[in-house]
Amino acid sequence: MSRRTCWVCQICRDASKRPPSNLTLEEVLQWAQSFEKLMATKHGPVVYAAYLKMEHSDENIKFWKACETYKKIASRWSRISRAKKLYKIYIQPQSPREINIDSSTRDTIIRNIQEPTRTCFEEAQRIVYMHMERDSYPRFLKSEMYQRLVKTTQASGSS
16 A cells, blocks of 8 residues: 655655645635734644644644544543543553553543543643644744745745
8 A cells, every 4th residue: 555645744854745725824824923823723743743743842733623522522432531541542641552640640640530521631632733833833833844834835926
């Protein structure tokens, strides 16, 4: 089975590659206005996730996205099942994608995991969002990846 390379990865490796035609320079420049705007656009979270993967910290955005999905679960049984899975992957010490949260937040989740509410991961999600916004986001804006994307979308728009 051949493995397709995403357009973000292609842009990172080869300046001659073009982003999708529906990605505009306006959207790419909007990402630099605020982290909130980056996360609210169509392509922003995808590109940012690719950057975090290169930075070896994509567990943050994966956890954040998983929490967004988790909050929408209506079924109590499904919520319990998903909460335990989130705990095992992201919260449990030494877990495969352990996120960086303080011990009191971790302890609160552990106490609530048997009867999880829609908001039981809210504080951890807020902390992870803050880490991404304060730590990785400024590096993303300075990264070769982002700078190349600005250039390629400028070139696409002017051709």
